[in-house]
Amino acid sequence: MRSKQLIAIVCVISAWIGIAQSQTPAPPPLSPTDKQTAEAFEKRAKTYSKMREALEEKMPKLSKEAKPEEIQAHKTQFQERVRNARLSAKRGDVFTPDAMTLIRKIIKDEFKGRERVEFRDTVLREAENKAVPLRVNYPYPESQELMEMPPTLLLRLPQLPKQLRYRFVRNNLLLVDRENGLIVDYMTNALP
């Protein structure tokens, strides 16, 4: 009888472990105020995205089997067009003060204890992107590493249009266009 009970307990524990293992952790929900801030940030990011989409549509489409020369030419032309269209762009256009406060809070909450120390070490010491100049509407140098964004953090940060990427550079968080490589905006003191 005891052995049957033991088997039953083991089965229940195994099933529980199985369920726990097969579920991707869901990010904690935002407060109503933070949700509003995130939505406003997402809207500003979309405004950039729509603008650059409109410019890209006027360019010859890059083939899915492009030659290296075509890839390079497309990137250069695209950069020029977006830079000219955003001559008045400045830091803070997308990362407004309330958005920065929210993002800092999310990042701080995501990395705690030892994880925080390790993450800071990765960004500040290991990352091979120290030479990225922080200038809005200027290209992220292609020779510099695009440091991996921690996926658990990406699920919590405000969601971006597919063409935009968050990137850590030193103690800053950048918004970078994945196709033309331009720095759309950045915020300082981003690390926890």
Added chain:
Amino acid sequence: MKRILSSLILTILLIVAGVNAQNNSTRKNGSAPPKAGISLTLPNKEGNVRFLVIGDTGTGTDKQEQLSQIMLRYRQTFPYEFALMLGDNMYGSEKAADYKEKFENVYRSLLDQKVKFYAALGNHDESNQRFYEFFNMEGQEYYRFTKGNVSFYSLNSNYMDKKQVDWLNDKLATDRSTWKIAYFHHPPYSSGGAHGSDTKLRQIVEPIFIKYGVNVVFAGHEHFYERIKPQKGIYYFISGSGGKLRKGDVKQGSPLTAKAYDADMSFMLVEVDDNQMHFQVISRTGETVDSGVIVHQRQSSKAASNSQ
């Protein structure tokens, strides 16, 4: 219970394979590197899915070129039809000339023989590589393709956002292939001293892999070779020394390691039949540094049930 039993049997099988692999490499370590000729441990059967796995290649150095010569030599006997690239396909600048210097010139002979390369993106790769004709990414940063009974999922671990996670869940949910292989740049498990396991990535992708029965994962980023002991029923490999080497970086005595090689650059040859995946790892000097066979998890769990 079934899962525990099947994991136990899988572990025993892999230990046996590992012992064989160790015996092989111990025997070969004492001899001089082969100047010519090859020593194939794979079944090499027509109709099987045969491919090459390389990671962290994009340097354009002489050593990368030397390794490609060994790949070419093996292809004369083992005609793999395609190659998985595990990211960091191009270090440094990515001008048109770099595509040639760091990829096309190095693998020209394989390209001429119509070997198709299916790339994943690493932390040194721009997104625009997805349009490059020889990377076969169809303009996507993450994509799936099928060969025989095997589905391959090329993921962008450098930017695993919600869109990609949703895509992966959707694709895997309807995938009826016998084998599901995922490959990407950052290793969820690693004994590397410089980087180590990417635990944040693991938190997100591993539950999905378990849920939908992904069998094998290939990753790079670490500049060495490592076969990880099966984790929750999944086999993880690191093959990130296709162009760079971090000599002596594998932590000695790591509980994760089934087999590791960090003395020279290497690549993997893989062959999949109905219920087995055979692998062989070859160094820049042509030595076989690991080899073995993995039994499909579902098949081995059937065997476990039958033996009860």
